[in-house]
């Protein structure tokens with residue numbers, strides 16, 4: 032057997048492992064969810080089945096939890112609500128409070144399901160089966176692929192993680208060094224995670240930031256979230272992107288100061304260099320690069336999408352849609368809007 036290594040994270044809550052399916056949840060009111068994990072596992076379900084049922088069980092985010100399991104092709108499906116946090120390979124981070132469900136396609140190394148205050152696992156701690164008191168768990172998948180789960184054809188949001196504009200069968204290599212990231216002013220949570228001074232909860236462990244003094248320090252900027260393209264492609268918001276039909280022509284792309292995001296355009300509405308996604312401090316901005324048809328930003332919940340003024344960067348709040356031609360991308364982040 033070459034199954035995943037599962038380690039419980041110390042802290043308050045309950046975690047369950049039923050075969051290859053997992054959940055971490057607050058103890059109060061967790062009975063139905065714990066039973067659900069066991070039932071889906073007994074039925075031979077995969078992570079997709081589990082997260083779909085969990086979303087049906089908790090339509091309003093009634094219970095703080097994080098749920099996950101593998102899906103066909105080597106990816107995982109995760110679901111969170113309340114204060115639950117799900118992280119996959121440091122690329123994807125899903126948080127509540129609204130129920131959120133996500134499939135991360137491709138090879139996955141580590142999945143972490145946690146509640147606020149989850150600690151570091153003891154190196155010898157293992158969870159092979161059952162329910163234990165813990166604030167979360169980490170699942171380390173072995174290099175050799177598991178037996179694939181049965182294929183499913185139900186349509187649902189599937190996110191392919193890509194380092195650039197070209198499809199990549201493997202996750203991209205780790206960042207070469209934190210030192211290559213721009214330095215920004217931030218604060219440390221109680222557990223030493225570097226955060227935006229404006230956030231209320233640590234973006235890595237979820238602990239309330241109220242407990243630390245807000246003394247800022249300079250540190251390497253962590254990813255600010257993801258850019259979700261209309262075709263399901265996801266890019267990590269950890270660098271500037273030049274978006275357009277021929278973004279490689281941009282001098283900053285050539286110089287390595289921005290990444291190219293090439294957009295196919297059959298309707299003629301997208302310029303060669305259309306817009307730039309720019310990271311500034313802890314915010315994501317959009318800058319129209321003098322495109323012929325303009326760039327528009329639709330804030331979450333808004334009916335209208337006003338144009339980005341020429342030459343003026345506009346800050347993009349999480350959940351906002353950036354529209355260009357007939358294409359769009361959305362900035363998604365766990366950051367508080």
Ligand SMILES: [Zn+2]
Pocket residue numbers: 220221222223224233234235236237238
């Ligand atoms: Zn933290």
